[in-house]
Amino acid sequence: MEAIISLLVGVLTSCGVYLLLRAQTFSVVLGLTLLSYAVNLFLFASGRLVVGRPPVIGLGPSGYADPLPQALVLTAIVIGFAMTAFVILLALKTRAELGTDQVDGEAGHE
Amino acid sequence: MSDLAIAPVLVPLLAGVLLLLLRKGTLRWRRGLGLLSVVVQVLLALALLDATLDGAILIHALGNWPAPFGIILVADRLAAWMLLITALLALFALWHACQGLDVQGRHFHVLFQLQLFGLNGAFLTGDLFNLFVFFEVLLLASYGLVLHGGGPARTLAGLHYVVINLAGSALFLIAAGLFYGLFGTLNLAHLALLMAQTPEANLGPARTAVLLLFGVFALKAALLPLHLWLPATYGRASAPVAALFAIMTKVGAYAILRVATLMLGDAAPGFAGLYQDWLLPLALATLVAGMVGALGARRLTDQAAYLVIASVGTLLIAFGLGGRDAIAAGLYYLPHSTFAAAALFLLSDRIAQGRGALGDRFEPAPDIPAAPLVGALFFLCAVLLAGLPPLSGFIGKFLLLRAALAHPAWPWVLGIVLTSGLLGILALARSGSLLFFRAAAVPGVAAVGAGPVTLGPAIGLLMLALLLTFGAGTWLEVTTAIADQLLEPGLYIQAVLGEG
Numbered sequence: 067m068e069a070i071i072s073l074l075v076g077v078l079t080s081c082g083v084y085l086l087l088r089a090q091t092f093s094v095v096l097g098l099t100l101l102s103y104a105v106n107l108f109l110f111a112s113g114r115l116v117v118g119r120p121p122v123i124g125l126g127p128s129g130y131a132d133p134l135p136q137a138l139v140l141t142a143i144v145i146g147f148a149m150t151a152f153v154i155l156l157a158l159k160t161r162a163e164l165g166t167d168q169v170d171g172e173a174g175h176e
Numbered sequence: 177m178s179d180l181a182i183a184p185v186l187v188p189l190l191a192g193v194l195l196l197l198l199r200k201g202t203l204r205w206r207r208g209l210g211l212l213s214v215v216v217q218v219l220l221a222l223a224l225l226d227a228t229l230d231g232a233i234l235i236h237a238l239g240n241w242p243a244p245f246g247i248i249l250v251a252d253r254l255a256a257w258m259l260l261i262t263a264l265l266a267l268f269a270l271w272h273a274c275q276g277l278d279v280q281g282r283h284f285h286v287l288f289q290l291q292l293f294g295l296n297g298a299f300l301t302g303d304l305f306n307l308f309v310f311f312e313v314l315l316l317a318s319y320g321l322v323l324h325g326g327g328p329a330r331t332l333a334g335l336h337y338v339v340i341n342l343a344g345s346a347l348f349l350i351a352a353g354l355f356y357g358l359f360g361t362l363n364l365a366h367l368a369l370l371m372a373q374t375p376e377a378n379l380g381p382a383r384t385a386v387l388l389l390f391g392v393f394a395l396k397a398a399l400l401p402l403h404l405w406l407p408a409t410y411g412r413a414s415a416p417v418a419a420l421f422a423i424m425t426k427v428g429a430y431a432i433l434r435v436a437t438l439m440l441g442d443a444a445p446g447f448a449g450l451y452q453d454w455l456l457p458l459a460l461a462t463l464v465a466g467m468v469g470a471l472g473a474r475r476l477t478d479q480a481a482y483l484v485i486a487s488v489g490t491l492l493i494a495f496g497l498g499g500r501d502a503i504a505a506g507l508y509y510l511p512h513s514t515f516a517a518a519a520l521f522l523l524s525d526r527i528a529q530g531r532g533a534l535g536d537r538f539e540p541a542p543d544i545p546a547a548p549l550v551g552a553l554f555f556l557c558a559v560l561l562a563g564l565p566p567l568s569g570f571i572g573k574f575l576l577l578r579a580a581l582a583h584p585a586w587p588w589v590l591g592i593v594l595t596s597g598l599l600g601i602l603a604l605a606r607s608g609s610l611l612f613f614r615a616a617a618v619p620g621v622a623a624v625g626a627g628p629v630t631l632g633p634a635i636g637l638l639m640l641a642l643l644l645t646f647g648a649g650t651w652l653e654v655t656t657a658i659a660d661q662l663l664e665p666g667l668y669i670q671a672v673l674g675e676g
Contacts, residue, residue, distance in 0.1 A: 086343060091335065098342050105349045112357035135356065138305060142349055145312050149345070152319060153338055160335050163328040169339075171332045 071111050078104035091157035091167045098153060102146040109139045178234035180227060181251040184220050184259050184296040187213055192289035199283075207274045210285040214267045217292065221260035228256045229657060233671035235302075243302070243672050244363035250302035250672060253658040254507075258299040258430055261511045262423050264640060265518055266292055272522050272633035273416035280414070281324040291317035291420065298427055302672055304355060304362040307431065308348050311396070315341050318424065321417045322409060333412040340405045344395040347388055354385035364438055365672035368665060372444045379446045386450055389435060397428025399492060400462040403485050407469060410481035415525030418477065419518035419637075425488045426510055433495050433503070437662040438669075455496035456585060460592045463489030467599035471606075476524040476536035479607055480517060483561050486596065487513035493589060494576050500659045501579035507655035509572035512644050516560040516569065519637035523553055526631060527611060538607060543615040546631075551612040553634055558604035560641050563597050568644040573597065575652070 078100050085097025113132030120130050157167070164171045191213035198206055227234060234251040237243065251259075270288060278284040294314025301307050322334045356362055358378050359370045374382050391402075398406040406425070410418045432451060440447045466486025473479035491513065494506025528536040530544030544550060556567075563569035573593060580589040644651055661667060 082346075086339070094339055098339065098346075101343065101346045105346045105353075108350055109353040109356075112353040114357075135353075138352070138356070141305075141309065145309070145345075148316070149312075149338075149342055152316070153335075153342065156319075156323075156331070156335050156338055160331050163331050169335065171328070 067115050067117070068111075071107060071115060075104050075108050075111070078107070089168055089170070091160060091169055094169060095150065095153055095157055099150055102142070102150070106139050106142055106146070109142060110135055178227075178236055178251070180220070180224055181234040181236040181249045181300060182238075184217055184224070184263075185249065185293060185300060187216050187220065188289040188292040188296065192286050192293060195286045195289060196283075203279065206285050207278070210270055210288060211267075211274065213289060214263060214270055214292070217263040217296070218260070218267060221256060221263045224251050224256040225253070225260055225654075227251075228253045229654070231661065231667075233668060235671060242674070244361050244366035247306055248302045248363070248672060249300045250365075250668070251300055252668060252671075253654075253661050254430070254434070255299045257507065257654070257658055258426070259296055261426075261514055262292065262295050262299070264511075265423050265514055265637075266420060268522070268633040268636045268640075269416040269419040269518065271636070272419065272525070275630055275633075277325070277414055277416055277525075281326060283320065284324055287317045287320040287324070288420070290314075291321060293317075295423065295427065299430065302364050304352055304364060304367065307364075308345070308352055311348065311427075312345060314424070314427070315345070318417075318421065321420070322413050324417055325414045327412075330412045333408040337405055337409040340395070344392050347395075348392040351385045351388035351392065354381055354388070358382050358385065363672070364434070365669040368439045368441075368444070368669055369673070371439055371447060374444070374446050383447065383450060386435075386440065386447055390432065390451055390454065393428045393431040393435070394458070395428070397425050397432065397492065398462070398485055398488050399428075400458045400465055400489075403462060403465065403488075406485055407473075407478055407481040410484060410521075411475065411478040415477075415521050418480070418521040422484060422514045422518040422521070425484060426491070426514060429488060429491050429495065429510070432492070433506075433662070436495065436498075437503075438665045441663075441665050443665065452496055452498055455492055456589075459489050459492035459496050460588060461489075462486075463493065463596045464592060464599075465489075467596040467603065470603040471599055473603070473607075474538055476527060476538070476607060476611070477521065479603060480520040480524055483520065483600070483603075484513075484517050486600065487517060487561075489596075490573070490576065490593065493593065494579070497576075497580055497583050497589070499579065499582065500656065500663060501582070502576065503659035503662060504652065504656040505572060505575035505579050507658055508568075508575060508644070508648075508652055512560065512568040512572050512641055515637045515640045515644075516557060519553075519634045519641070520557045520561065522634040522637065523550065523557060523631075526550060526634070527554070538610050540610065540614045544611075547612060547615075549631065551608070553631065553638060554608055554612070556638050558601075558608055560638070562600040562604055564601070566645070568641050568648065571645065571648050 082097045082101030085093045113135035116131050161167050236249040238247045291314055294310050297310035319338050359367055361367055395402040410421055436451045440450050442448055463486050466482050466489055469482030470479045473482055491506050494502045524536050531541045534541045560567050560569045563573040577590055580586045
């Protein structure tokens, strides 16, 4: 499972960075979204990956899954969601005001 | 347990929420409430500084959960000093905004208070994840403020600013995740304690996390390779917003100083000097880049933005040198550079208004109204920013250079700081002579009045800088006391984690 998660984080991050460096605002927003997914998965894994354990302190001998990263991820998701919504609106505003979706505001090259 | 430590966070939050409810109320009430909140914050910061100067470190445990399990707010001398600078700056920026700029867009006052909420929280928090949250709060508010007033240029600058900061936030979260995965805590004091005993196997990832964090703070502080977002954003934002943003780069510098002294001190040999190796050369390069940018700028606000970069460079040189005297010099230079840069932003707004359609571009224009007064203020600003005697810029630089003599790289520091000072003089002399001496009639350019009333906030900020100059001895004692406390991270750790 560790291998899958790390592979997933790696692929999401590299796709996110690639898209972030594109010249169109839509790709940039998509890149930011992928990056935030990668970060959320990574944060989740920082509490160590366990399967079938209670999410908070249980009475059984099996121990429990670390609840703190889950709380962190939840906060990060909420903030990331708000930011994505904001940046989409901003991208639309740029498109409307400048008449182009190029991030440097100058139409005519890609 | 102290309620004083949480008050600077609660006051702007409450004021912001109230202002949101007052949306349909009269403008006078909104302005009054905003100003009242900022005045209260100035008083609170003074009370905090007074309470912490004798060496006390005030702790507020949220929900009464003891550290390291709960989230805590920590007010030490450095936090109180930063809060005071922020509140004073905000007071004059808001005063300037209340002269008419605040009605150009909606929710200006709400965003302004939320920005202060984020700033104050970032200075007070003792928890790495909460530092992230407060960074997000202040950034979200700043996104709104950058766009205040509208216009395509502002929107484009805002888009770049938002995207690069979102990428920075992602890096911050990765660093926080690494810290939690390695040490099982996010409390700064607890982290400092555990990092001192990092096992050999974990040293690599831990150093990665520390350097990732450095990258994030360097982005906020606009350190050299990561400074390119700043001129466009600050140069396009409206004047009071740009003035308030003069403190934003200092948040990054504050975070670097906090982490470097608390977590990377001599107690943690695996990390000692991890920031210092990067900080000094990059800060020197930042200073040169800022001054060269100021020399090449075509508008006064762009020039002011490049001077902000240069002042960040100077500040981080001080923190990069390390040691008691250099940190004290840096902390003396910090309020000086903040107030002077903010005053220049406010002045450039008045100059731009006086020049009508030409704005603040460096082109000959007819005499602006009240040119002698505005020119005198600009001259004062220029002397402060270029670091000429006898004002506080010179004192700050002198202290910095004196502290640098103890460092092996002192020829570099002295050479670059003095040369860039010359570049600064050239840049400001050029813009000053162009704006005030080369008056020429330009058809169709109407001048707008700028009497003493509208110049009040800029004059107020310059008065603060003069206060720093005349009370230099007292303020240096304060900043030396702050540096002393920072170099004893054991005190902070003990105050947070208790005797055990």
